[in-house]
Amino acid sequence: VPAFPHAQATRDVESEYDYVIVGSGAGGGPLACRLAMAGYKTLLLEAGGDANGNVNVSVPGYQAVVTQDPTLRWDIFVNHYKDQNRAKRDPKYTYELHPYEYHVGPNPPYGAREKGILYPRSSVLGGCVTHNALIWITPHKRDWDIIANLTGDESWEAKKMNKYLNRVYQWLPAMPTDPTILLRDAPLARHLVAGARAAGLDVPVLTPLVRLGQLLLTSPNSRLNPVRDYTEGYFQVPLTMKFGTRMAVREYIQETVAAGHPLTVHTHTFVTKINFDTTSGKKPRATGVEFVEGQYLYKASPLHRTTSGKRGTVKAKRQLIIAGGTFNTPQLLKLSGIGPRAELQRFGIPVIKDLPGVGTNMMDRYEIPVNVKHTEDFKFPILDGCHFDLKEHDLCLKQWLENPYILGARGAYASNGLASMMLKRSDFASSKDVDLSIFGGPLNFQGYFPGWHDFSVRDHGYFSWYSLKAHSRNRAGTVELRSADPFDQPLINFNYFDEGTKTDGADQKDLGALIQAIRKSREALEDWNKFPILGGTPFVEEKPGAKVQSDEEIGQYIKDEAWGHHAACTCPIGPDSNPMAVLDSEFRVRGVDGLRVVDASIFPDIPGVFIQSAIFMASEKAADILIKEAKAADGVELAEEEEEEDLIIGE
Numbered sequence: 001v002p003a004f005p006h007a008q009a010t011r012d013v014e015s016e017y018d019y020v021i022v023g024s025g026a027g028g029g030p031l032a033c034r035l036a037m038a039g040y041k042t043l044l045l046e047a048g049g050d051a052n053g054n055v056n057v058s059v060p061g062y063q064a065v066v067t068q069d070p071t072l073r074w075d076i077f078v079n080h081y082k083d084q085n086r087a088k089r090d091p092k093y094t095y096e097l098h099p100y101e102y103h104v105g106p107n108p109p110y111g112a113r114e115k116g117i118l119y120p121r122s123s124v125l126g127g128c129v130t131h132n133a134l135i136w137i138t139p140h141k142r143d144w145d146i147i148a149n150l151t152g153d154e155s156w157e158a159k160k161m162n163k164y165l166n167r168v169y170q171w172l173p174a175m176p177t178d179p180t181i182l183l184r185d186a187p188l189a190r191h192l193v194a195g196a197r198a199a200g201l202d203v204p205v206l207t208p209l210v211r212l213g214q215l216l217l218t219s220p221n222s223r224l225n226p227v228r229d230y231t232e233g234y235f236q237v238p239l240t241m242k243f244g245t246r247m248a249v250r251e252y253i254q255e256t257v258a259a260g261h262p263l264t265v266h267t268h269t270f271v272t273k274i275n276f277d278t279t280s281g282k283k284p285r286a287t288g289v290e291f292v293e294g295q296y297l298y299k300a301s302p303l304h305r306t307t308s309g310k311r312g313t314v315k316a317k318r319q320l321i322i323a324g325g326t327f328n329t330p331q332l333l334k335l336s337g338i339g340p341r342a343e344l345q346r347f348g349i350p351v352i353k354d355l356p357g358v359g360t361n362m363m364d365r366y367e368i369p370v371n372v373k374h375t376e377d378f379k380f381p382i383l384d385g386c387h388f389d390l391k392e393h394d395l396c397l398k399q400w401l402e403n404p405y406i407l408g409a410r411g412a413y414a415s416n417g418l419a420s421m422m423l424k425r426s427d428f429a430s431s432k433d434v435d436l437s438i439f440g441g442p443l444n445f446q447g448y449f450p451g452w453h454d455f456s457v458r459d460h461g462y463f464s465w466y467s468l469k470a471h472s473r474n475r476a477g478t479v480e481l482r483s484a485d486p487f488d489q490p491l492i493n494f495n496y497f498d499e500g501t502k503t504d505g506a507d508q509k510d511l512g513a514l515i516q517a518i519r520k521s522r523e524a525l526e527d528w529n530k531f532p533i534l535g536g537t538p539f540v541e542e543k544p545g546a547k548v549q550s551d552e553e554i555g556q557y558i559k560d561e562a563w564g565h566h567a568a569c570t571c572p573i574g575p576d577s578n579p580m581a582v583l584d585s586e587f588r589v590r591g592v593d594g595l596r597v598v599d600a601s602i603f604p605d606i607p608g609v610f611i612q613s614a615i616f617m618a619s620e621k622a623a624d625i626l627i628k629e630a631k632a633a634d635g636v637e638l639a640e641e642e643e644e645e646d647l648i649i650g651e
């Protein structure tokens with residue numbers, strides 16, 4: 001594992017910084033780096049640790065292992081349905097036996113407490129980017145135009161957002177799995193080839209690997225393709241890694257500190273409250289935060305023991321930016337007096353600003369698999385020696401550690417295991433953009449529950465196609481306080497399908513798209529038969545299972561077992577005329593001064609197919625706005641901007 005420069009670990013919190021940022025994930029991390037690189041004294045407060053020396057965060061093949069790592073995971077539990085009887089139809093429904101000890105599925109022992117569905121989150125430098133699946137798919141143009149149209153702020157138009165993608169590529173490496181790793185496993189390649197055929201591509205029966213090799217060189221992100229957002233087909237899956245090692249926000253923060261920019265990072269620092277000055281007679285102004293220093297203070301951490309630690313406060317001279325993510329940002333705003341009046345009063349929280357939209361409008365994608373098991377003792381050769389457990393017998397880890405990134409020499413762990421994807425437009429898409437991503441890999445992943453990773457990789461004879469519904473319509477999710485205790489996790493209700501948004505048949509349309517995705521996955525599995533030249537043993541479908549055939553049966557399977565992992569939109573940007581808009585188009589929290597939000601919660605509509613790219617770009621935009629604002633305030637002349645609209649740097 002390469003030795004990354006360590007984050008500055010000083011514990012003396014100075015009393016004032018230009019900018020204080022809470023949360024170092026996809027939203028907060030890049031913003032902190034940019035502000036510091038522009039010369040502003042910036043403090044980044046992060047509840048988690050820096051994960052230095054933790055190999056889990058660096059190995060792409062450990063993308064699932066890392067979500068189980070107790071040192072950085074938060075076990076957040078959510079409700080897909082408020083109706084618990086309905087929720088329990090999901091075999092992933094979880095109960096707590098003792099603190100952080102769980103029972104998954106029906107027939108819990110007597111006394112077990114209902115928890116709901118696990119929603120993995122990571123509290124660590126880099127936030128969820130440090131434990132995510134590394135998939136890098138850039139947003140659709142329409143995602144940005146929606147914000148521009150909604151707010152009248154043209155700077156959000158797609159052509160103007162292009163420059164922020166260029167800026168992301170200044171620090172973010174992205175590359176696909178080396179095709180030579182995959183092409184060595186003929187039965188796995190047989191599945192991937194079948195996927196290409198089901199995606200409508202012509203694959204020669206006698207030389208399928210040559211065609212697959214070509215397809216794995218085709219990027220789904222190409223900005224040179226003017227109709228890229230509508231282009232259906234079969235593509236490689238770009239990953240946020242460099243030569244087979246995860247590299248993204250965490251590493252960028254550490255490099256920025258090491259380069260000597262004025263960025264101070266305080267890890268293991270949990271922010272409990274935003275402080276306001278309400279004495280001016282004008283709008284309340286956010287002046288800084290209160291925090292507690294200590295490890296695993298949030299009760300969602302399985303290593304949580306105490307909420308006590310060294311307490312402190314810090315002031316933000318220019319702006320305070322909250323970037324705690326879709327669940328924690330609305331929680332912190334509400335705890336600090338910004339949110340729906342009735343809810344705040346219920347918990348005895350003094351109201352600073354009645355903002356009814358905080359913690360509403362939550363969106364997510366739906367995901368659902370078809371899992372098959374190959375018969376007898378078949379194992380995918382690519383997984384030989386892979387134990388996914390960091391122990392000495394994990395020969396794939398040894399291979400990854402000891403080899404250079406050349407011709408697949410680092411082996412299976414230089415990939416996240418999901419190398420290719422179909423992009424499709426379902427009959428239920430809300431625009432011309434593709435709305436289904438169907439990707440395959442040698443895993444038995446059925447969604448998130450405690451121990452999901454061990455379950456997914458235990459048997460090396462499984463293959464699955466996963467469908468993800470992009471541009472989903474449900475916006476009925478909510479994040480509400482459970483208590484006034486900042487260390488409690490909030491109450492999170494997604495209100496799936498018919499429990500949620502039903503306008504214009506929204507729930508039925510999303511369901512319809514997913515039913516088509518399941519049928520497309522099955523078509524890919526049938527097309528497997530067309531390539532016997534690649535070997536392998538037959539398989540049986542375990543989920544949803546051969547008996548599940550009609551639209552109604554497939555629909556029920558989806559409603560029972562779908563999940564999501566791109567939760568967003570709980571502090572949406574919106575126009576002045578919308579009382580539910582939490583932010584203006586420049587990330588300002590409405591009704592107060594000095595306070596911004598920059599993370600997955602800012603979007604009025606869930607963007608793209610995979611979300612981290614949109615958050616990174618929004619973070620770059622926020623930096624641009626704040627730097628210009630600071631220069632204007634200081635009377636510094638703004639340099640003429642180069643026209644970057646048509647410039648393409650990176651993909």
Ligand SMILES: Cc1cc2nc3c(=O)[nH]c(=O)nc-3n(C[C@H](O)[C@H](O)[C@H](O)COP(=O)(O)OP(=O)(O)OC[C@H]3O[C@@H](n4cnc5c(N)ncnc54)[C@H](O)[C@@H]3O)c2cc1C
Nearest residue numbers: 023025026027047127128132133135271324325600611612
């Ligand atoms: C299992 C999984 C896999 C995923 N895979 C992908 C993928 O392959 N591709 C993709 O595009 N997206 C993926 N995502 C989604 C993506 O990683 C997240 O949407 C994104 O990281 C969210 O960014 P954020 O800035 O909103 O919050 P986060 O990245 O979650 O960062 C928030 C940070 O704030 C800190 N924090 C919160 N509250 C406080 C507080 N009170 N005080 C101090 N610090 C605090 C947290 O510790 C955390 O580090 C995945 C998500 C999950 C869960």
